[in-house]
Amino acid sequence: MENSTPVSIDLTTVITQTDGSKEELTLTSAGEWMTKNNIDYLKYEESQEAGTVRTIVKMEEDQGVILRSGALKMRLAFRTGEAMVSTYESEYGTLSLVTETKRYVHQATGRNSGRFHVNYNLEMAGSSxxxxxxxxxYREAVSK
Incomplete structure (x- = not known):
């Protein structure tokens, strides 16, 4: 991909389960930001118990996609106000997911920095x- 820039990534996910319990996950990672065909992408890796997960976040103006591969395979699609079909591959086969996006924002905050925010309800096999x-x-990484 063209115009790849090393970036620092700070990711926060707040999950509110259907029973009302909340969980907050945070990740700080090094990654890459790039633009291809006027679409912004973020790439980063995270280590989990099952192994390394490679993530690509495709950020368009009004919609986005999160692709995860490696130890975890998942495709999540987002467009505000729409239910989008997504997938999760498990050892039991591919499960169908539905994301209902309440809010989607991608904004540049500088030349090589920005913010991606999505709020969505997730359904798996028809259940919330x-x-x-x-x-x-994300912001351009400062080389030491």
Whole structure:
């Protein structure tokens, strides 16, 4: 991809389960930001118990997609006000997910920095899993 820039990524996800319990997950990672065909992308990796997960966040003006591969395979699609079909691959096969996006924002905050925010309800196999609020702040990494 063209114009790849190393970035620092701060990701926060707040999950509110259907029973009302809340969980907050945070991740700080090094990654890459790039633009291709006027679409912004973020790429980063995270280590989980099952292994390394590679994530690509495709950020268009009015919609986005999160692609995860490696130890976890998942595709989540977002467009405000719409229910989008998504998928999660497990050892039991591919599960169908539905994301109902309440809010989607992608804004540049500088030349190589920005903010991606999405608030969505997640359904798996027809049942509500909960509400997810994910915010990714990214900025150009300062080389030492």
């Amino acid at each position: 899993v909960g509400n997810y609020e994910m915010t990714i702040n």
